[in-house]
Amino acid sequence: MRDDCTAIEGGEPEAEALIAALADHIVKPAHIYRHKWRVGDLLLWDNCTVQHRAIQDYDMPQRRLMHRTTMGGAVPA
Secondary structure (H helix, E strand, C coil): CHHHCCCCCCCCCHHHHHHHHHHHHHCCHHHCCCCCCCCCCCCCCCCCCCCCCCCCCCCCCCCCCCCCCCCCCCCCC
16 A cells, blocks of 8 residues: 555655555554455445455455445545
8 A cells, every 4th residue: 555655745754754654554454354245235434534445355246336425525634
């Protein structure tokens, strides 16, 4: 995930160290939720406050059905 963030405006040289520390922090097992899918499951997440990725951990012909919903409001601080 480190490639997703490359700089912090006005933060050099401390920015690189902070980005590296955050990248190391978010991949620690204590901060990872892994869902084992079952028929009928529904998951929601907030794209503004989490990092997520899909892995293909299901056999074909099973498929994931996804719907995206965008909420209005202020950007989280």
